[in-house]
Amino acid sequence: MRTPMIAGNWKLHKTLQESSGLVTELIPAVADNRTVEIVVAPVYTALSKVAEVIAGSNIKLAAQNCHPEAQGAFTGEVSPALLKDVGCHYVIIGHSERRQLFGEKDEFINHKARALAVAGLGIIFCIGETLEEREGGQMFDVLRRQIRYGLKQLSADQMAGVVIAYEPVWAIGTGKTASDVQAQEAHAFIRALLAELYNVQVASATRILYGGSVKPGNIDGLMTQPDVDGALVGGASLNADDFARIANFQPPG
Numbered sequence: 001m002r003t004p005m006i007a008g009n010w011k012l013h014k015t016l017q018e019s020s021g022l023v024t025e026l027i028p029a030v031a032d033n034r035t036v037e038i039v040v041a042p043v044y045t046a047l048s049k050v051a052e053v054i055a056g057s058n059i060k061l062a063a064q065n066c067h068p069e070a071q072g073a074f075t076g077e078v079s080p081a082l083l084k085d086v087g088c089h090y091v092i093i094g095h096s097e098r099r100q101l102f103g104e105k106d107e108f109i110n111h112k113a114r115a116l117a118v119a120g121l122g123i124i125f126c127i128g129e130t131l132e133e134r135e136g137g138q139m140f141d142v143l144r145r146q147i148r149y150g151l152k153q154l155s156a157d158q159m160a161g162v163v164i165a166y167e168p169v170w171a172i173g174t175g176k177t178a179s180d181v182q183a184q185e186a187h188a189f190i191r192a193l194l195a196e197l198y199n200v201q202v203a204s205a206t207r208i209l210y211g212g213s214v215k216p217g218n219i220d221g222l223m224t225q226p227d228v229d230g231a232l233v234g235g236a237s238l239n240a241d242d243f244a245r246i247a248n249f250q251p252p253g
């Protein structure tokens with residue numbers, strides 16, 4: 001009942017021409033895929049161009065970040081309304097690179113989440129523990145904290161627009177993927193937490209993506225896990241063949 005999502009986070013890569021070339025290659029490669037929601041998140045400057053190229057296809061647009069305020073003296077920032085205006089369906093927030101490199105805290109991420117929900121944009125909300133936290137036995141506490149504070153004040157109705165991406169920091173861009181069992185363990189914990197914080201309906205309807213070195217060679221295994229509803233893909237989303245193979249994963253069974 002949960003539509004799988006495969007989302008590509010292009011991070012700080014690709015010129016306008018390269019971005020448009022990548023989606024132009026991707027469109028026919030995923031055109032027959034009617035069962036998966038496919039999303040790409042280019043750099044801000046390529047959003048408008050990519051929106052134009054994917055119009056009428058089954059690929060949706062996401063932004064990699066936003067600022068929570070609607071307008072004002074926030075030099076260099078982009079609001080939810082402007083992202084909606086350019087054609088975004090989703091916005092990624094809470095990515096570990098934003099948390100680690102730009103010092104974003106749960107409270108600020110929560111401010112963005114609330115602003116996006118009000119603007120009617122979908123949210124891809126990233127959480128995940130570092131290796132140190134995992135090895136120190138704090139993984140579940142970290143995930144609990146990130147969800148409790150990051151999604152604070154979002155109503156059960158607003159949760160319909162939220163997709164959670166579990167991305168263990170030690171697996172992002174490192175080539176080390178969580179095993180299928182490790183991913184399932186974290187996802188099951190997240191789903192149980194949603195039942196506790198909201199209710200069983202929200203828990204069973206919310207999609208939980210796995211992210212961290214997802215490749216054509218490991219997606220099928222990850223998707224056999226009952227609580228893995230898709231993937232947030234970094235490096236492998238920069239190549240049309242690889243990303244198409246991930247989006248066209250072989251369903252379990």
Ligand code: PEP
Pocket residue numbers: 009167171172173174175211212213214232233234235236
């Ligand atoms: C990401 O940036 O969200 C990510 C998962 O990157 P990679 O697939 O390269 O590990």
